[in-house]
Each structure stands twice: as C-alpha cells, then as structure tokens.
Amino acid sequence: MLTEGLVVVHEALGEEGQRLRRLVLKGPFAQTAKAGQFVAVQVQDSSISSYDPLLRRPISIAEISPDRNEITLLYRIVGRGTEILARARCGERLSVMGPLGQGFSLSAEGELWLIAGGIGVFPLYALAQSALAKGLTVRLFWGGENQQFLESAGLSHWQALGIPIHLSTLDGSLGQQGLVTEQLQERLSQLVGQAKQEQLIDCEKISVATCGPKKMMQAVTELCKASGVQVEVSLEERMGCAVGACLGCVCTLIDVAGTLIHKKVCQDGPVFRGEEVVWDVLC
Ligand SMILES: Cc1cc2nc3c(=O)[nH]c(=O)nc-3n(C[C@H](O)[C@H](O)[C@H](O)COP(=O)(O)OP(=O)(O)OC[C@H]3O[C@@H](n4cnc5c(N)ncnc54)[C@H](O)[C@@H]3O)c2cc1C
Ligand code: FES
Numbered sequence: 001m002l003t004e005g006l007v008v009v010h011e012a013l014g015e016e017g018q019r020l021r022r023l024v025l026k027g028p029f030a031q032t033a034k035a036g037q038f039v040a041v042q043v044q045d046s047s048i049s050s051y052d053p054l055l056r057r058p059i060s061i062a063e064i065s066p067d068r069n070e071i072t073l074l075y076r077i078v079g080r081g082t083e084i085l086a087r088a089r090c091g092e093r094l095s096v097m098g099p100l101g102q103g104f105s106l107s108a109e110g111e112l113w114l115i116a117g118g119i120g121v122f123p124l125y126a127l128a129q130s131a132l133a134k135g136l137t138v139r140l141f142w143g144g145e146n147q148q149f150l151e152s153a154g155l156s157h158w159q160a161l162g163i164p165i166h167l168s169t170l171d172g173s174l175g176q177q178g179l180v181t182e183q184l185q186e187r188l189s190q191l192v193g194q195a196k197q198e199q200l201i202d203c204e205k206i207s208v209a210t211c212g213p214k215k216m217m218q219a220v221t222e223l224c225k226a227s228g229v230q231v232e233v234s235l236e237e238r239m240g241c242a243v244g245a246c247l248g249c250v251c252t253l254i255d256v257a258g259t260l261i262h263k264k265v266c267q268d269g270p271v272f273r274g275e276e277v278v279w280d281v282l283c
Pocket of ligand 2: 238239240241242243244245246247248249250264265266267
C-alpha cells in the first residue's frame with residue numbers, strides 16, 4: 001500500500017488562474033484502484049531535508065489506466081502542501097499511500113447520474129469510465145462558478161465521453177444559470193411525472209453519485225430520497241493518518257435502526273450512502 005509513484009505528466013489544467021493541476025503517476029496502485037478511492041501523497045520539500053509538512057495530502061483518483069500502470073490525479077493548489085506538490089517534476093518519484101478507502105458501488109444495469117459541484121467532478125470521471133465500460137447509461141450534472149472554470153476543469157474530456165451533460169454556472173456564462181441541484185430537481189420531477197403516467201417507477205433504475213460541497217450533497221441526497229433514488233456521496237474531511245489510526249476524520253452516520261454511529265472517512269469512506277449521513281453533525 002505504501003509505494004512510489006513515478007511522475008510521468010505534471011501540467012497545468014486549463015487557465016493558470018484556476019490553479020488546477022493534472023498529475024499522472026505510474027505505479028502498482030493502478031492495478032487495484034477503484035473509482036471513488038484516493039491516494040495520500042507525501043508532499044515534503046526535497047530541497048530542504050525535513051519532515052515538514054508531516055501529513056500526506058489526500059487526492060482522489062480521477063482516472064485509472066491499469067494497462068499503462070497509471071493513475072491521474074487532478075487537484076487545485078490551495079495551500080502549502082499542494083504548492084509543494086505542484087513543484088514535482090516529471091521523472092521524480094513521490095511516496096504514495098494507496099489506493100485508500102471505499103469507492104463507489106456500481107449497479108449492474110440502469111442509469112447512473114453523476115452530480116458534481118466544482119472540483120467535486122474529479123473523482124466522478126473514473127466512475128463514469130467504469131460505468132460506461134460496464135454498459136451503463138451515464139448522465140452528468142455539473143455546476144461551477146463560470147464557463148472559464150468548467151472549461152479549465154476538463155469539460156472537453158467529459159464531452160468526449162459522448163454522454164448527456166447538464167451544466168449550471170452561477171453567472172449564467174455556460175449552461176443554465178443557478179445551482180446544479182435545480183437542474184437535478186427539474187429532471188427528477190419530469191421523471192417522476194412520466195413514471196406516474198406510465199404507471200411504473202423508473203426511478204428504481206437510476207442511481208446517483210455525487211461529490212462537491214457538503215450543502216450541495218445534502219440537497220442532492222434529499223432530492224433523491226424524495227424520489228426514491230439511491231444516492232452515494234463522497235465526503236471530504238481534513239485527514240491526519242489517512243489509514244484509520246488517528247480518528248481525525250470521523251463523521252456521524254445513522255444506521256438502519258436509527259442509532260447514531262461514527263465512521264472514519266479515510267477507511268470506511270470516503271463514499272457512503274447519502275441516507276446514512278447525518279449532515280448537520282458531520283464531524
Ligand atoms: C478523500 C479526499 C479526496 C480529495 N480529493 C481531492 C482532489 O481530487 N482534488 C483536490 O484538489 N483536492 C482533493 N482533496 C482536498 C485536498 O486533500 C486538500 O485540498 C489538500 O489536502 C490541501 O492541502 P494544502 O496543504 O495545500 O492546504 P492547507 O494549507 O492544508 O489548506 C488550505 C485550505 O484548504 C482547506 N482544506 C485542506 N484540506 C481539506 C480537506 N480535506 N477538505 C476540505 N478542505 C480542506 C483548508 O481548510 C484551508 O482552507 C481531497 C480530500 C479528501 C479528504
Ligand atoms: S485520517 Fe486518521 S483515522 Fe482517518
């Protein structure tokens with residue numbers, strides 16, 4: 001599980017101002033990785049020999065290529081750790097722990113709807129690829145700040161998959177103006193109306209996977225619950241060890257009997273069933 005990843009591509013993703021990066025790593029993790037899992041990358045500055053920063057940084061696996069023994073990580077530079085990571089050059093070897101956590105579960109048939117907020121779209125790409133390879137129908141709902149963000153964060157790669165895509169931007173520069181959840185709500189209402197007319201509940205054939213801001217995933221879960229659609233959510237918590245030892249990433253869930261339980265996002269997640277998450281006391 002602890003291994004080295006050879007940097008084979010490390011480049012800016014889209015407009016420089018978005019501070020997004022694409023990092024392709026070659027290593028054994030590519031053979032077992034599943035959509036929804038993540039790796040914990042060591043980001044120590046090699047120019048000064050120190051253990052600072054001590055903690056690895058968790059990044060989702062955005063693409064898995066077992067034939068090339070490669071995984072792709074897409075990340076935004078937000079602080080010191082990702083700034084150090086962004087300096088890694090091709091040919092360098094990074095210490096990588098993973099693949100870690102529990103990924104998304106895929107239905108055997110039916111439609112998979114992906115609901116993404118901002119850079120929450122990154123882990124959903126690997127899921128879309130696995131679902132398409134299994135013959136599922138995939139549909140993406142993706143909301144972002146504006147056109148520049150969506151184009152920088154990989155819109156053309158999604159379009160190349162040839163799937164239906166519903167875009168939302170806050171400023172209306174691309175797709176429908178507003179929140180991605182509004183488009184989901186419209187589509188679910190259409191579907192429920194259609195199902196009633198045809199006296200069959202098509203919602204059972206749909207499953208939803210979502211990743212993005214907590215408020216968005218909570219809203220997605222509530223909409224899906226109201227329509228009888230199964231939803232899986234990918235939670236993001238600050239992590240310490242990333243392997244279940246420090247309890248730094250504990251979240252609150254509710255089990256089928258209605259009892260509150262605690263689980264570790266790094267080991268039991270990051271993917272959970274939406275209905276089991278207690279959103280108001282997440283950590
Ligand atoms: C399971 C998992 C998967 C992730 N996948 C991705 C990914 O695919 N792409 C990506 O860009 N980022 C991803 N992240 C977030 C990424 O780990 C953080 O952005 C990174 O650790 C920040 O490190 P830093 O030292 O640069 O920033 P810091 O200096 O540690 O923090 C900078 C800012 O980012 C916030 N932040 C840091 N870590 C997190 C976190 N885990 N959740 C929410 N906010 C945080 C801090 O509160 C602070 O405001 C993921 C996180 C988790 C837990
Ligand atoms: S980060 Fe240490 S238990 Fe999850």
